Each structure stands twice: as structure tokens, then as C-alpha cells.
Amino acid sequence: SVCYAHLLCLLFQAVFISLSCAYNVSHDGRAIIIDGQRRVLLSGSIHYPRSTPEMWPDLIRKAKEGGLDAIETYVFWNAHEPARRQYDFSGHLDLIRFIKTIQDEGLYAVLRIGPYVCAEWNYGGFPVWLHNMPGVQEFRTVNEVFMNEMQNFTTLIVDMVKQEKLFASQGGPIIIAQIENEYGNMISNYGDAGKVYIDWCAKMAESLDIGVPWIMCQESDAPQPMINTCNGWYCDSFTPNDPNSPKMWTENWTGWFKSWGGKDPHRTAEDLAFSVARFFQTGGTFQNYYMYHGGTNFGRTSGGPYLTTSYDYDAPLDEFGNLNQPKWGHLKELHTVLKAMEKTLTHGNVSTTDFGNSVTATVYATEEGSSCFFGNANTTGDATITFQGSDYVVPAWSVSILPDCKTEAYNTAKVNTQTSVIVKKPNQAENEPSSLKWVWRPEAIDEPVVQGKGSFSASFLIDQKVINDASDYLWYMTSVDLKPDDIIWSDNMTLRVNTTGIVLHAFVNGEHVGSQWTKYGVFKDVFQQQVKLNPGKNQISLLSVTVGLQNYGPMFDMVQAGITGPVELIGQKGDETVIKDLSCHKWTYEVGLTGLEDNKFYSKASTNETCGWSAENVPSNSKMTWYKTTFKAPLGNDPVVLDLQGMGKGFAWVNGYNLGRYWPSYLAEADGCSSDPCDYRGQYDNNKCVTNCGQPSQRWYHVPRSFLQDGENTLVLFEEFGGNPWQVNFQTLVVGSVCGNAHEKKTLELSCNGRPISAIKFASFGDPQGTCGSFQAGTCQTEQDILPVLQQECVGKETCSIDISEDKLGKTNCGSVVKKLAVEAVC
Numbered sequence: 001s002v003c004y005a006h007l008l009c010l011l012f013q014a015v016f017i018s019l020s021c022a023y024n025v026s027h028d029g030r031a032i033i034i035d036g037q038r039r040v041l042l043s044g045s046i047h048y049p050r051s052t053p054e055m056w057p058d059l060i061r062k063a064k065e066g067g068l069d070a071i072e073t074y075v076f077w078n079a080h081e082p083a084r085r086q087y088d089f090s091g092h093l094d095l096i097r098f099i100k101t102i103q104d105e106g107l108y109a110v111l112r113i114g115p116y117v118c119a120e121w122n123y124g125g126f127p128v129w130l131h132n133m134p135g136v137q138e139f140r141t142v143n144e145v146f147m148n149e150m151q152n153f154t155t156l157i158v159d160m161v162k163q164e165k166l167f168a169s170q171g172g173p174i175i176i177a178q179i180e181n182e183y184g185n186m187i188s189n190y191g192d193a194g195k196v197y198i199d200w201c202a203k204m205a206e207s208l209d210i211g212v213p214w215i216m217c218q219e220s221d222a223p224q225p226m227i228n229t230c231n232g233w234y235c236d237s238f239t240p241n242d243p244n245s246p247k248m249w250t251e252n253w254t255g256w257f258k259s260w261g262g263k264d265p266h267r268t269a270e271d272l273a274f275s276v277a278r279f280f281q282t283g284g285t286f287q288n289y290y291m292y293h294g295g296t297n298f299g300r301t302s303g304g305p306y307l308t309t310s311y312d313y314d315a316p317l318d319e320f321g322n323l324n325q326p327k328w329g330h331l332k333e334l335h336t337v338l339k340a341m342e343k344t345l346t347h348g349n350v351s352t353t354d355f356g357n358s359v360t361a362t363v364y365a366t367e368e369g370s371s372c373f374f375g376n377a378n379t380t381g382d383a384t385i386t387f388q389g390s391d392y393v394v395p396a397w398s399v400s401i402l403p404d405c406k407t408e409a410y411n412t413a414k415v416n417t418q419t420s421v422i423v424k425k426p427n428q429a430e431n432e433p434s435s436l437k438w439v440w441r442p443e444a445i446d447e448p449v450v451q452g453k454g455s456f457s458a459s460f461l462i463d464q465k466v467i468n469d470a471s472d473y474l475w476y477m478t479s480v481d482l483k484p485d486d487i488i489w490s491d492n493m494t495l496r497v498n499t500t501g502i503v504l505h506a507f508v509n510g511e512h513v514g515s516q517w518t519k520y521g522v523f524k525d526v527f528q529q530q531v532k533l534n535p536g537k538n539q540i541s542l543l544s545v546t547v548g549l550q551n552y553g554p555m556f557d558m559v560q561a562g563i564t565g566p567v568e569l570i571g572q573k574g575d576e577t578v579i580k581d582l583s584c585h586k587w588t589y590e591v592g593l594t595g596l597e598d599n600k601f602y603s604k605a606s607t608n609e610t611c612g613w614s615a616e617n618v619p620s621n622s623k624m625t626w627y628k629t630t631f632k633a634p635l636g637n638d639p640v641v642l643d644l645q646g647m648g649k650g651f652a653w654v655n656g657y658n659l660g661r662y663w664p665s666y667l668a669e670a671d672g673c674s675s676d677p678c679d680y681r682g683q684y685d686n687n688k689c690v691t692n693c694g695q696p697s698q699r700w701y702h703v704p705r706s707f708l709q710d711g712e713n714t715l716v717l718f719e720e721f722g723g724n725p726w727q728v729n730f731q732t733l734v735v736g737s738v739c740g741n742a743h744e745k746k747t748l749e750l751s752c753n754g755r756p757i758s759a760i761k762f763a764s765f766g767d768p769q770g771t772c773g774s775f776q777a778g779t780c781q782t783e784q785d786i787l788p789v790l791q792q793e794c795v796g797k798e799t800c801s802i803d804i805s806e807d808k809l810g811k812t813n814c815g816s817v818v819k820k821l822a823v824e825a826v827c
Helices: 002-015 056-065 095-104 144-163 187-207 269-281 327-340 342-347 446-451 594-598 787-794
Strands: 025-027 032-034 037-039 041-046 070-074 108-114 174-179 214-217 227-232 248-253 286-293 349-356 359-365 370-376 383-387 390-394 398-402 419-426 439-442 456-458 473-482 493-499 503-508 511-516 525-531 536-545 563-573 576-581 587-591 625-632 640-643 650-654 657-662 700-703 712-719 729-743 747-751 759-766 799-803 820-826
Touching: 032 174, 037 342, 041 056, 041 108, 041 327, 056 095, 056 286, 070 286, 095 108, 095 144, 108 144, 144 174, 144 187, 174 187, 187 214, 214 248, 248 269, 269 286, 269 327, 269 370, 269 398, 327 342, 327 398, 342 359, 342 370, 349 383, 359 383, 370 383, 370 390, 390 398, 446 536, 473 563, 493 503, 493 536, 503 525, 511 525, 536 563, 657 700, 729 747, 747 820, 759 787, 787 799, 787 820
Parallel strands: 041 070, 041 286, 070 108, 108 174, 174 214, 214 227, 227 248, 248 286
Antiparallel strands: 025 032, 032 037, 349 359, 359 370, 370 398, 383 390, 419 729, 439 625, 456 587, 473 536, 473 587, 493 525, 493 563, 503 511, 503 536, 563 576, 625 712, 640 700, 640 729, 650 657, 650 712, 729 820, 747 799, 759 820
């Protein structure tokens, strides 16, 4: 019976993961080893708080269909322990449910506990209360209080996972865990204490006895038995610090994050595939996409500061869970080829031939056979090489993969996957009015603005983190008594406020005198505005608004937030300038806003509340204003977005769920975009291939279907700057058209994502020119029109496949020209 049980375990693992049988995970210098077998492992990051439990199965299923073996996630300390020893693992924070969903889909999991995560997440995942604990001078160094708290949370997570038997050593899906995160980028700033700290991290992690390998990313001197790994856009030149550590890439950045005022970054499918193929050509065996699905920074979770609510990242799955084509499909084809070569890549003897001009051929040879990579890292010139008596053309900035060293199965620059064009459709819910009907109410600001009334005071300007990140909003209030004979008194007086780059709204004697904000990467700012002061008491009220707390950098946890000072009045009398420093005055403070913190105008319980709300004279462009409306959920199952064009800045809630910060009035920089197709050749960075210049940094906001209910739904907006709610509407995302531009001898698959193909708009086989939406026939093509062939194959079907050959599509007059099929289909 023991032998029979063991056989069952092996059968389960052959399919993929045993649900009950422990399996051994180890490593050597070549690969991660699972039950004695070296593995090529392809992984993708999906962060559970950036989507919803209802989305998880579909996201993970699409990752599996895309050829992934594993899902990688961080663990978000400040989300799980918002107050010390008060834990939250509910809803989209249900880490255990997420890992079990991965297991249910038959994939492995990589658990990056950190608990510092960076991740463009608020405060890098650290809870702000930790900063305010007595005895904590700084994080991520030798500090007993900090280390005790870090160990407590790490142990809590490990114990929870162990209790559910989710480590591979217990039969679960988790094959790798991570402690700390990118510390090597910062360690030099901490001196000798940094090395002591990282050694302590390793020993603490090992003491938890999880039975699977631990990794440290971007940590070149990671102590054994930690495996040091690489993060970046390219990691082919990375070498582990120990000969017994496999070459692992924990973050292959599939795109980049977006900031308020920033453009949309895009990384081409060709370049991303090139980076992966180069990594495996040079000995890599574990690669993870960061991100595979980026998702949404719901609520107040985005970091930066000044990072958008969308965390789309140009990932293979877009923010809403749609396939980002052609990136998803192009990578899927690559994964299929790499997995077919697993034995050769993990056991073969490696030899490389350098042809010069950045062109190389790498052979992995075993007794059973050989596999080859032909790499051309030249950014402009295609290469023709002669290998084992045959000639091969390798396009610039590409890798060709030949599993048998004879026939090219894949080239990173040759995209044979469809491009999907996602369009937005109006809400077609039954009887839904074309314009939403609003009620409104003002935010009550008289107490802080007119009376200077708050809940605590101090004779100095406080770091906004003192409030434990309870709110974006903190009022700083003081009063100044001036007499006509005061030395500063003049007809030309100015208020000057030094801040950390937060959003600042300034009020003097009950009047709004100005607002100011900065952008991502600016941590100091000066607000200066001429003001009118009166003899006697003058009330100065400053509303400081954070837009996420800093998440990265040396000692980022020590960087102040809010108004740092000095706060000064400046009197100008002719050539004479007199400055009065108010920084050490008595300052009164109030956390939050009335509708946010006290009455919670947005909560689900208050959705039917009418007291205080008015349908009369609904204002536009009114600062500090609340709006509320009801709507019906859009029909169908397509992803839903909220179009906030016309609004300024604030928060949005649907049925009490916080969609995140909105700021459509913040336009992306006007310069830097091009209408030309992006050239994938050459090193990528986040300033290459950008779009959306001069447009709102983020206009549309994700409303997960699980936030909606049958019948009536409630939308609440808090508008901070002033906006026009009459333009607000709900839309759904659908595939509007699909295009293909695939090579001869390949098969082009077209899919409208569950909807039928309604028409073929363009089709040409030969050397068609242009891109999706602007295809044109080239200099050669088939003698007969192939449009009827494509119509016959595809129209009326949800998916269709076309073998690209002259036998199928007809003879061409192209001669030796490389032939392609270009198609544009309407969904």
C-alpha cells in the first residue's frame, strides 16, 4: 500500500502538484530541483491585493494557459497588520485563499515575504505605526525593536502557511520563499550594520524551517544558503555569487509603473521575449515576469508618492484581466519552446561560438540531442551566420531558438500572435439614463479653516507620519496676531510654506489663497502666495494631502511627510524684506475630513442616507464637495470602468468599495510621444515607447464586477479640486478588433475573446505594410483576392486558425521576399 500511495503521488506530480504528498525542492548550480528533477521554471507576479478573490481563478488560469509554471507574490505587511497586533486577512487580503487558488490551478507558488516589498506600494509595505514605535530609529538595519517586529510578522506568515500545509515540503505549492528585498541596492548606505542585518535576516529565515529554498533578490553578497537573484529589464549577464546557486531572475520588468503627470510606458513583446531568450541562452533556468498581471492600487495603497491608481504595468494580462496581445501570446509561444528543451537546458554541456558584432551561437548538448540559441544583440543590423553547414538569418536584437539545432522554432522578433484592440462601450444596462442624476453636499471645513479648531496641538510642525497614515489629509493650523506697527506689516505680504512635495491647500482668514502640488520624484516644494492679512488675529490653515508615502530609496522610512517648514510670513517694504517664522508657533492639528473619517459619506451603510444631501443646484468646479448617484450595473461580464473625465482630484467609492485616488485633471507631459511604431531594437527603459502625451494620466478607473450588485448601485465621489460630475459615466471593455501580421509557415489564430468575428476588414498575403488599423498591400501579394478565404474561415466564429502558406492562400509574385499574412478582423 505504501508503494501504491507513492505511485499515486508520482502520478499527481506528473500532472503537476500533489495535493497531499510532500515533495523535495532543492537546487544545484544549474537549476531548481523538484523531486530530483532539474526544472526550467517560468513564473509571473500577480499581487493578490491588486485584484479581487473573484478575479483570482481567471487570472491564474490565463497565466497557466500562457505557459507559466508558478505565480509569484509579495506579502503586504501594512495591509495585513494596519495596527500593531491587529490583523486583516479578509477579502482581497486573503493570502491563504490566494495560494490555494494557485494550487487549485496546478501551479507552483513563490512567496516573497519581505516583509519590505517596495512594489510601488504605500511606504514599501511597512506599517507606519512601526516608524512611530519607541526605539525605532530606522528600518532595515540593526535595530532590536524593528527586527523583533519584522521577525514577528515573518513568523506569523510562515506559521499560517504551515498550518494550511502549503509549503512544498508539506505537499503544498510553495517552492521558494524570499526574505528582504533588493537590499543590495541600499546596503552601502547602512555601513557595517547593513551586513550584520542581512546576515541576521538569513539566519532568522533559516530558523523558520520551511523546507524549501530561500532567495534574496538584488543582494550580491547574500549569505549561504540564500540564493541571490537578479531584478531588471535584462539579466543575461547576471552571475550568482555561489557556484551551487542557479541563475534566477525574480523580476523581469514587463513594462513600468505610471505616475500622475507621467506618460504611459510600453515594452514591446519583441524586446521582452528577447530578454527572456537571452537569459536562457546564457544559462538561466528560473525567470519571473514582474508583473504578469499588475492590477489596481485600490484605496490608498499606491506609493511613490504620486503613483497612479492603475498598476497596469503593460503586463501580459492588463489591469482588468484581459489578454494583452500580442505580448501574452508571443510569450506563450516562447514558453512552449523553452519547456520542450527543459532536459537539454538543465543537463546539456554548453558551448558558445562568437561570430563578432554581438552575434553568438550557444549549443546545449546531451547524449540524446542538442538545442541551439542564435543571438544577435546588434541594434541595427540583421546577421546571416553559417552553422553546421546551413545559413541562418537572425534579425537585429533578436534570438532564434532551434530545439534540434537545425530548424528555427521561434524568433523573438517575429511576432505571429494577434494584436487585440480593446475598446470602451457605453453602459447598456436596461433603462439606464444617458446622464447620471446627482445629489451633493459640501465637506464641512469651517472648523479648521475659520476657527482653526483641531484635536491636538504642538509647538512645532509634525511629520505627517505621526498620524499612522490614518488619512491622506492633515490640517496644520495656527494664528498670527499682527499690529499695524509690527515690523513685518506692509501692503505686500507673502505666505511661504516648505513642504515634502505633498498637495497643499492654503487658507488665510477663511479664504482659499492657493493650492500647489508636484510630481513623482520631487520630494521638496515651496508654496509662495501673496496674502491679505488684517490687524489683529489672522487664521492660517494649511491642508496637507499625501499621495502615497515613499516606497523606495536609502532610509526612505525616515523621509518626512507633510509640511516640514519653515512656514513664514514675508513682509516687503521697498527694498527691505522682513521674515516672520511661524514654525515654532503653536500649531493645532486635525486628521482627515468630516465626510471621510466621521460620517463616512461613502460607506455602504450610508448609501440610502438622504439627510444633508441635496439634488438642487448641483455645483460644478466646486472644491471640497461630495457627490452621490445611483446606477445599474452594465450588462454582461465584460470588465467595467468608471470614466471620470472632467473631474479634478479625489476618491471614488462604488457600494462602499474604494476604487482608489482619482486625478484625471493631471495631464501627462506633452512631449516625448511618437506616432511611429515603437522600434523594439536596443536597450529598453521606461522612457522608450511612451504614449498618452498631453492626456489625463488616468481617466478610467477599474470597477471589479464583484463590487457591483443586481439592481441599484451607489457611486460616491469626494472632489478635492473641483470638477464636473455630469461627464462621469460607466463603460465596459471589449475586444473591438483583432489583427495579425504573421510569417509564412506559421498558423495565425484570431480570437474575439468570446464574441464572434463579424467582418474581415483587411487581408493580404505577401509583403503587407503598416500596423494594426492601417495595413496596406505591399509590393507583392497573391494573384487572387484572399478576403473571401478569410471570411469563409473566420466570420461568425469566435476563433479561427489560418495556416499561412501558398497552398492555403494562393501563389504570390513575391519571389524570395519573406512572406507574411496581414489581417484585420472586426469583433
